[in-house]
Amino acid sequence: MTKLKPILIWSVIAIIGASAISGIALNRGEHINALWFIAAALCVYAIGFRFYSAWIAATVLAVDASRATPAERLDNGHDFTPTNRWVVFGHHFAAIAGPGPLVGPTLAAQFGYLPGTLWILFGSVLGGCVQDMVTLFFSTRRDARSLGQMARDELGLIGGTAALIATFAIMIILIAVLGLVVVNAMKHSPWATFTVAATIPIAIIVGLYMRYWRPGNILEASALGVVLLLLAVGGGGFVDHHAVLRVWFDHEGLTLAWWVMAYGFAAAILPVWLLLAPRDYLSTYMKLGTICLLAFAIILLQPQVKMPALTPFIDGTGPIFGGQLFPFVFITIACGAISGFHSLVSSGTTPKLLANERDIAMIGYGGMLLESFVAMMAMVAASVLEPGVYFAINSSAGIVGKEAADAVAKISSWGFPVTVEQMHALAQEMGETTFVCQNRWRAVLSCGYGEYFW
Amino acid sequence: MxxxxxxxxxxxxxxxxxxxxxxxxxxxxxxxxxxxxxxxxxDPNGGVNILWPLFGIANQMLAAIALSVATGILIKSGKLKYAWVTGAPLLWLVIITSTASWQKLTSSDTRIGFFAGANDLAEKLATGVLPPEKAAIAPQLIFNMHLDGYITMIFASLLWLIVLDMLRISARFFNR
Structure with a gap:
C-alpha cells in the first residue's frame, strides 16, 4: 500500500504531461494558452529527472556515494574545495546559462512553435542533460580532468589530438559569438552599457569585501552585491534619460567590441577572486531572479500563443535565416536542448567543487533541465507575439525591404497580417513599457558573460 | 586551457x-x-545571422565530441549494453551537424552556402551594383564567408576523425 501513492502521483504527472504535449502538437487554428507549454515542460522534466537520470546514475554509471570525490581528495582550499551542493548547483547553472537559450528559440520560432518546442523538450531530456551528467561523472572519476584531456587519454593519438584541437578552436568561436551577442545588446543602448559597465566595479568591491574587509561573510557580501546590482539596473534607466550622461554610454558596436576584448584580457590576468569569481557569483542571482520573474509573468498573464504550429518557412525560405527545418532547427536551438559548451563546464570547475557523487544527477541533469526551461520561456515569449510583428522585428532588412511600408506589405503577403499602424504603436510602446523590459532584459542578459572571457 | x-x-x-x-x-x-x-x-547585417549557424554547428560538434568520449569510456569499461544512452544522441548529432555543414558548404542558395554567398557578393562587387558604403566592406565580408566555410570544413573533418577513432578503439574492446 505504501508504494501506491508515488505510483498514483507519477501517473497523474505523466497524464498531464502527455495531454499538454498532444494539446500543443495537435492544436491547429486556435490560439492556445502559453500555460500548456509550461505544464508540458515541467511534467517532461519531472519524469526525466525522477526516472531517466536516476536510472543512468544507478545502473549506467554506478554512482557511488561513499567514494571520495576529487574535491575531497585533492582539497587545497583554492580551486579544489568540497562545497555545498546548492552552491555547486548555482555555480554550474550560472556557468552553463549564457545568452544561447534565449537567442536560439527566438530565431527558430520562424518555423512555428512546434519543432522548436519538441526539440527543446526531448533534446534536453534525452541528450543535453545526459551529456552534462555523464561528462561530470567521468571527469569526477578522473581527478576533474578537462574534456580535451580526457579525450586525449581515452581515445587514440589521432582522435585525442583532434579532440584537443577541436575543443580549443570551438571554444574560441563560441566565446566570439557570445561576445557578439553582448556587443549587439549594448550597441546604442546606454542603459545596457551602463549596467554592464557597473557590474565590473561592483564585482571588485564584493571581491575585496570577501577577501580583506569581512572575509568569510558571504551573506553580507552577496546582499551588498545584489543591492548594488539592482541600483545599477535602476541607474541605467536614469542614465538613459540624462542628456549628458547618455552620450558617455552610447557607443558604436566596434568601440564596444574593443572594450569587451580589453575586459577579457584584464579578467584573464587579474586574480580570479578580484573580478571573475564575485562576478560569476552575482550573475547567478541575476539569472535566477530573471527566470523566476519570467515564469511568474507567464503564469499570471497566461498569454495566448499566436504563432502557428508550423509556418510555410520550413521549406528553407525563412526571412530570419535561410535553411530548411531539417537540420537547421536543431542547429539553431543549441543551448536549450543540447550544448557542447556545457561539457567544458562539467569537466572544468564543477567536478572540482563536487562534494559527493550522489549529487551528480541533480547538478548535471538538473542544471541542464533548468536551462532548457529558460529556452522554453524564450520560445513562449517569441510565440505570444503577433506573428506579423515577430517577423517585422526579426527579419533581416535585405529580405523584407528597408521602408516600413515595404516590410509590412511583404510580411502580410506571407499570410501574417501586420499594419504600419501596428508597428508604429509597437514602436511607441517600445519607447515606454516594452522598451523598458527589453533594456532590462538586455542588461540582465549581458551581465552573465564575464565568466566566459577567459 | x-x-x-x-x-x-x-x-x-x-x-x-x-x-x-x-x-x-x-x-x-x-x-x-x-x-x-x-x-x-x-558585418552590416548584424553578424549574428551569419555567425549563429557556425556557432550552432560548433556547439553541437563539441557536444558530439563529449558524447563520443563518454560512449568510448562506457564501452571500454564493459558497459556496451548501455552505450546507447550516449550513443543515440551522438548519432543524431553527427547526422545533423554533418548535414548542416554539408549544406553550409555546398548549397547554391546564397543565404545558406558560405561559398555561394561569397561568390554572389564578389560578383556584385565586380559588376558595381553595390552602393559605395557596402562595396567598401565587401572584400572583408567575402573573406569572412570563405573563412567561415573553411572553419566548418575543418570542424566537420575533426569530428569525423574523433568519432571514427572512438569506434576503432571501442571495436578492439568489443572483440575481446
Missing part, C-alpha cells in the same frame, strides 16, 4: 603560476576570439 594544451608540448607552459606563459596565452586567446568578434561587429 591553452596553457594545459601547450603543456602537452612544452611542460613549463602548463604552469599557470608562471607569469610569461599566463600573459602570452591570455593574449593569444583574447586575440583569437577578438578577431571573430571584430568581423561579426563590422
Amino acid at each position: 591553452l596553457q594545459d594544451m601547450l603543456g602537452n608540448l612544452w611542460p613549463k607552459m602548463a604552469e599557470t603560476s608562471w607569469q610569461p606563459s599566463a600573459l602570452i596565452c591570455s593574449a593569444l586567446v583574447v586575440s583569437g576570439w577578438g578577431y571573430f568578434l571584430y568581423i561579426g561587429v563590422i
Whole structure:
C-alpha cells in the first residue's frame, strides 16, 4: 500500500504531461494558452529527472556515494574545495546559462512553435542533460580532468589530438559569438552599457569585501552585491534619460567590441577572486531572479500563443535565416536542448567543487533541465507575439525591404497580417513599457558573460 | 586551457603560476576570439545571422565530441549494453551537424552556402551594383564567408576523425 501513492502521483504527472504535449502538437487554428507549454515542460522534466537520470546514475554509471570525490581528495582550499551542493548547483547553472537559450528559440520560432518546442523538450531530456551528467561523472572519476584531456587519454593519438584541437578552436568561436551577442545588446543602448559597465566595479568591491574587509561573510557580501546590482539596473534607466550622461554610454558596436576584448584580457590576468569569481557569483542571482520573474509573468498573464504550429518557412525560405527545418532547427536551438559548451563546464570547475557523487544527477541533469526551461520561456515569449510583428522585428532588412511600408506589405503577403499602424504603436510602446523590459532584459542578459572571457 | 594544451608540448607552459606563459596565452586567446568578434561587429547585417549557424554547428560538434568520449569510456569499461544512452544522441548529432555543414558548404542558395554567398557578393562587387558604403566592406565580408566555410570544413573533418577513432578503439574492446 505504501508504494501506491508515488505510483498514483507519477501517473497523474505523466497524464498531464502527455495531454499538454498532444494539446500543443495537435492544436491547429486556435490560439492556445502559453500555460500548456509550461505544464508540458515541467511534467517532461519531472519524469526525466525522477526516472531517466536516476536510472543512468544507478545502473549506467554506478554512482557511488561513499567514494571520495576529487574535491575531497585533492582539497587545497583554492580551486579544489568540497562545497555545498546548492552552491555547486548555482555555480554550474550560472556557468552553463549564457545568452544561447534565449537567442536560439527566438530565431527558430520562424518555423512555428512546434519543432522548436519538441526539440527543446526531448533534446534536453534525452541528450543535453545526459551529456552534462555523464561528462561530470567521468571527469569526477578522473581527478576533474578537462574534456580535451580526457579525450586525449581515452581515445587514440589521432582522435585525442583532434579532440584537443577541436575543443580549443570551438571554444574560441563560441566565446566570439557570445561576445557578439553582448556587443549587439549594448550597441546604442546606454542603459545596457551602463549596467554592464557597473557590474565590473561592483564585482571588485564584493571581491575585496570577501577577501580583506569581512572575509568569510558571504551573506553580507552577496546582499551588498545584489543591492548594488539592482541600483545599477535602476541607474541605467536614469542614465538613459540624462542628456549628458547618455552620450558617455552610447557607443558604436566596434568601440564596444574593443572594450569587451580589453575586459577579457584584464579578467584573464587579474586574480580570479578580484573580478571573475564575485562576478560569476552575482550573475547567478541575476539569472535566477530573471527566470523566476519570467515564469511568474507567464503564469499570471497566461498569454495566448499566436504563432502557428508550423509556418510555410520550413521549406528553407525563412526571412530570419535561410535553411530548411531539417537540420537547421536543431542547429539553431543549441543551448536549450543540447550544448557542447556545457561539457567544458562539467569537466572544468564543477567536478572540482563536487562534494559527493550522489549529487551528480541533480547538478548535471538538473542544471541542464533548468536551462532548457529558460529556452522554453524564450520560445513562449517569441510565440505570444503577433506573428506579423515577430517577423517585422526579426527579419533581416535585405529580405523584407528597408521602408516600413515595404516590410509590412511583404510580411502580410506571407499570410501574417501586420499594419504600419501596428508597428508604429509597437514602436511607441517600445519607447515606454516594452522598451523598458527589453533594456532590462538586455542588461540582465549581458551581465552573465564575464565568466566566459577567459 | 591553452596553457594545459601547450603543456602537452612544452611542460613549463602548463604552469599557470608562471607569469610569461599566463600573459602570452591570455593574449593569444583574447586575440583569437577578438578577431571573430571584430568581423561579426563590422558585418552590416548584424553578424549574428551569419555567425549563429557556425556557432550552432560548433556547439553541437563539441557536444558530439563529449558524447563520443563518454560512449568510448562506457564501452571500454564493459558497459556496451548501455552505450546507447550516449550513443543515440551522438548519432543524431553527427547526422545533423554533418548535414548542416554539408549544406553550409555546398548549397547554391546564397543565404545558406558560405561559398555561394561569397561568390554572389564578389560578383556584385565586380559588376558595381553595390552602393559605395557596402562595396567598401565587401572584400572583408567575402573573406569572412570563405573563412567561415573553411572553419566548418575543418570542424566537420575533426569530428569525423574523433568519432571514427572512438569506434576503432571501442571495436578492439568489443572483440575481446
